[in-house]
Amino acid sequence: MAEQLQTRPLGGALGLEVTGVDLSRPIADEVFDEIKENFWRNPVLVFRDQDLDAHSLAALGRRFGPLQLHVLVDYRHEEVPEVSWLTNVKKDGSVDEVGYKRATSWHSDGTFEEHPPAVAILHAKEIPSRGGGTLFCNMIQAYETLPDETRERIRGLTGRHLYAAGRGGNETVPLKDYQKGTLPEVHHPVVRTHPESGRKMLYVNDIHTFGFVELDGEEGETLLNGLLDHATRDEFVYHHRWSHGDVVIWDERATMHRGAGDYAPTERRIMLRTISFGERPE
Ligand SMILES: [Fe+2]
Structure with a gap:
């Protein structure tokens, strides 16, 4: 059947x-x-x-x-x-x-x-x-509901990612000593296109993203915090x-x-x- x-x-x-x-x-x-x-x-x-x-x-x-x-x-x-x-x-x-x-x-x-x-x-x-x-x-909804000027601002930005280096990095499993130093910083676009649906999505997170390649210190931190706070609003959460x-x-x-x-x-x-x-x- x-x-x-x-x-x-x-x-x-x-x-x-x-x-x-x-x-x-x-x-x-x-x-x-x-x-x-x-x-x-x-x-x-x-x-x-x-x-x-x-x-x-x-x-x-x-x-x-x-x-x-x-x-x-x-x-x-x-x-x-x-x-x-x-x-x-x-x-x-x-x-x-x-x-x-x-x-x-x-x-x-x-x-x-x-x-x-x-x-x-x-x-x-x-x-x-x-x-x-x-x-x-939902990071597709999060992207689509950003104000136009924010979408424009993050276009072409690159996120910096490192194991547990983000603002929520303390709330995860620590690496073993032998793993430390084996995971270098990597970079991913902040706005990505979903390969199957073709929709744009926001690609940053609280545990591993700690800044942007193109923005220094406080400016980057404020923007990142704003994106993460927006993405996790109740209406985007299950x-x-x-x-x-x-x-x-x-x-x-x-x-x-x-x-x-x-x-x-x-x-x-x-x-x-x-x-x-x-x-x-x-
Ligand atoms: Fe997980």
Whole structure:
């Protein structure tokens, strides 16, 4: 029987619930095409009641492009290294009580790299009894709603990115000593064009962007803060409250995300994650 997709918007800005597909099984090309059509219009897709192991999650991620190995080796899945654990449970089974604070500043994953990823997938395996959501904001809407003079001002500007060097850089996982100095500063255009939809989007974030190549000190800082404050206004945000079995797929190029950081520090939170490279924006 052919699978029949249904969709339901989850808010005004972004977030689209998709039902009618079992992501743990191979997906027919025509069904995947339909998923992608929706995805290029709405950069956060939510699938409920799924049950994927690391192998099936990797297979799903590969449909969007080659998979990335996590920069932090300890987070890689033991059988499938392209899948990583996003967990606050340590190897000895105890809970990392500062885990709830990690990645709670707005960011897009891997913008400190020369070739940042395109698509990320998270799959909830264990969730706290309350809180622990993930917030997403829409960087296409953010760009399109900037005042004309700001759009003119940022045209042609280049963002400076370095691991955790931005104003929200303290709220992420610190690099291990052996990784320090291995990640040089990289540059990305502040306005990029989405390769599939052709729409322009803002490409800066709180954790890794710390300035502009073309603007010095205070002028750059004020502009960057203004762009980030604008992009994360409530009307551009979707707050995803996780249920066990949820799969959320988001476009790293067209969104920022952050952890809500609002669950009890001693509760377990375990997710599986893949990150895919795809078409690169201009
Ligand atoms: Fe992240």
